[in-house]
Amino acid sequence: MPSTLTTFGYPSLDELRSSPGYPARERAEKGPVAVIECVQEIPCNPCETACPRGAIRVGIPITNLPALDADKCTGCGVCIPKCPGLAIFALDMTYSATEAALSFPHEYLPLPRPGDVVVAVDRGGKAVCASRVLRVSDRPANDRTAVVTIAIPKEHADRVRGIARRSEGNDIG
Numbered sequence: 001m002p003s004t005l006t007t008f009g010y011p012s013l014d015e016l017r018s019s020p021g022y023p024a025r026e027r028a029e030k031g032p033v034a035v036i037e038c039v040q041e042i043p044c045n046p047c048e049t050a051c052p053r054g055a056i057r058v059g060i061p062i063t064n065l066p067a068l069d070a071d072k073c074t075g076c077g078v079c080i081p082k083c084p085g086l087a088i089f090a091l092d093m094t095y096s097a098t099e100a101a102l103s104f105p106h107e108y109l110p111l112p113r114p115g116d117v118v119v120a121v122d123r124g125g126k127a128v129c130a131s132r133v134l135r136v137s138d139r140p141a142n143d144r145t146a147v148v149t150i151a152i153p154k155e156h157a158d159r160v161r162g163i164a165r166r167s168e169g170n171d172i173g
Contacts, residue, residue: 010123011039013158020067021056023091028157032075032092032101036066037123037161038085050082077103077137081145090149091157100157101134103149108165111136111146119164120152128160129153 016022021036028035034055036047045058047066055072056079058064075090082088086105095101102120112118112133120131131150138146152160 011037015039020065023068023070023073027070028091029093031094032077032090033070033073034068034075034077034079035089035091036068036079036087037089038066038083038087041065042085044084046082046084047079047088050079052076052078077147080105080147081142086145089161093154093157095151098154099151100154101149102152102157102160103135103147104162106136106146106148106162107144110166111138112148112163112166118150118166120150120156120160121162121164122159123161125162125164127164128156131160131163133163 016037016039019039021038023033023035027033041063043062045062047056048058053072053074055069057067057069075092077090080088080090080103090103092101114133114135116133118131118133119127120129122128129152131152133148133150135149136146148163150163
């Protein structure tokens with residue numbers, strides 16, 4: 001069966017769950033954790049060097065898939081803007097009883113603002129649900145990649161990976 005990465009341009013949830021950078025659901029339910037959606041063996045390791053806790057390991061060769069030591073990860077998000085493939089997120093399933101907090105890289109302008117209600121989208125850019133912007137980090141250390149954090153219904157935590165750009169007619173479907 002062909003990979004959804006080669007067919008649609010993004011990996012399937014099954015492909016991600018079998019990768020070494022995807023945390024187990026049990027870990028995600030304990031608090032903030034990085035979610036590394038890198039499934040291609042390419043020469044890259046900025047996530048490894050960015051992690052202040054040593055929770056991400058690429059090693060040698062540099063084409064290894066990044067492996068997450070979820071027990072070391074605090075979900076701080078330092079790695080998110082460092083990934084040139086925009087493939088790292090942070091998920092906090094403990095945000096509230098009904099919502100998860102999802103942090104992701106965002107390189108579109110204008111940036112959303114905390115409190116904005118936006119359209120959350122899946123890996124393919126399809127609208128999933130309404131979400132609320134919690135934080136936007138656009139500090140110089142992010143090197144022009146903002147990190148946006150949104151609140152989403154917990155049932156969409158494995159699906160939502162970004163927000164739609166502001167435009168007329170952004171509908172949730």
